[in-house]
């Protein structure tokens with residue numbers, strides 16, 4: 303499968319472009335938080351570590367998926383590196399999938415290291431083993447799913463618009479997606495036809511990122527149920543497939559000037 | 560089987576942001592290249608050479624027409640594994656070293672590891688990059704990138720090679736090396752299709768050429784047939800003569816181009832050469848050389864374009 307070398311090369315690119323350096327910032331953030339929170343009671347402290355850690359993991363990841371995601375294909379066209387590649391026995395959809403999974407691999411490594419960092423910080427705060435150090439992992443998995451969705455969104459936008467506009471649109475969708483569950487609530491409260499239908503349609507088209515958010519609950523010591531994780535996985539798989547299919551369809555027809 | 564067959568290929572680019580209008584970059588191109596041929600694709604800037612190659616490499620889609628490589632349609636993956644392509648002004652991932660780039664390309668062709676390593680080493684030596692093989696491509700000069708580009712085009716040991724201006728950006732020595740490399744490939748029995756706007760590059764290498772201008776094929780065939788060698792005409796290069804002598808020569812010459820310390824004097828035939836010589840010698844000048852006049856690519860363009868204009872005028876009237 304030609305997707306693998308492309309993905310690995312994309313991963314190598316982000317490593318050499320020092321994308322993973324964001325981990326240093328993340329560790330500094332965690333260490334800083336643990337030190338300054340030393341005054342609080344132990345349970346308070348671990349709650350805040352979980353909250354700050356997982357939230358930072360999400361925001362850092364989203365920034366990477368948007369800002370690297372919009373450049374994935376754009377850079378290859380702009381620098382004409384794609385020319386010699388597409389002349390080889392390689393389908394355009396393999397190229398797109400390779401770029402996509404390459405960035406996902408980067409995000410995966412990034413997220414795993416961050417989750418390890420949070421677990422370590424919790425070990426330090428709790429002064430020993432505690433269930434909370436394991437409980438963050440299912441939530442981290444959900445965040446990773448969200449990042450995969452955001453990467454696919456960035457990739458789709460960048461397949462037909464400029465990087466700046468793509469970044470703007472992707473960021474806009476991220477904000478809306480975070481609150482799109484409210485859209486459904488709103489639709490339920492609105493009685494009249496047109497607005498109701500529109501809100502419902504928007505709710506189904508826009509990404510519902512609330513499906514992946516379990517950060518606050520985890521801070522309070524809960525873990526997402528197996529049902530929730532399964533549903534979120536299904537949702538991500540479907541949504542990502544649709545986005546990638548659209549990206550491939552657009553990319554398939556492009557002329558490279 | 561033909562290595563390349565192009566039928567009625569036309570490409571319109573759409574330009575303009577608000578008012579979109581088509582610009583014809585390639586007009587009804589027909590071309591055939593046999594197996595084992597080395598074929599020169601000539602034309603001035605904007606002739607449509609790169610456009611043609613990009614269509615063949617599926618980077619852009621033709622407006623109408625079709626092409627076949629090795630008898631297969633352009634999107635045939637098995638055929639793709641048997642060809643190589645060097646883009647115009649190639650650029651590759653600048654965070655990779657040349658060795659990594661070649662290894663990466665080998666993986667896309669599905670070569671196994673041992674084979675990939677062996678070919679990478681061979682090719683790096685062949686294009687003269689072995690010493691720089693482990694330097695990142697961002698530190699490469701233009702000429703080195705061109706060589707890396709050639710190496711990646713050869714990684715799958717292709718039967719047909721498409722090279723878009725393989726000699727541009729190279730110094731004289733580099734041009735010579737690339738020319739020798741192409742000659743070696745031709746001698747191996749590979750088909751080489753390459754574009755250029757420099758006649759001397761293709762003269763030594765090509766069995767046949769096609770000459771393009773403004774998207775249209777002007778002529779194709781053997782270079783010697785195309786360039787009318789006006790064998791009767793001779794050009795003498797003389798030095799050490801003064802203005803007065805030059806004026807004297809004017810009577811016999813069809814054209815005189817002054818040069819530093821002398822002049823290039825063109826005459827109808829060898830009869831006039833004798834007069835020219837005697838005049839030059841009498842004036843105390845010296846004959847440097849006498850050569851038959853051969854048409855240059857520039858002359859050919861001028862001739863063809865004026866002929867085309869004539870034909871168009873006749874058609875209009």
Ligand SMILES: Nc1ncnc2c1ncn2[C@@H]1O[C@H](COP(=O)(O)OP(=O)(O)OP(=O)(O)O)[C@@H](O)[C@H]1O
Pocket residue numbers: 559572573574582583584602603604605606607608609610611647756
């Ligand atoms: N992306 C594009 N959009 C609009 N017009 C284009 C585009 N690319 C090429 N053209 C036009 O198509 C024509 C052919 O260009 P092409 O690049 O094929 O020429 P070329 O023979 O390769 O020239 P050169 O020797 O300069 O490389 C030119 O008139 C050019 O202006």
Ligand SMILES: [Mg+2]
Pocket residue numbers: 608609610647723
């Ligand atoms: Mg060109």
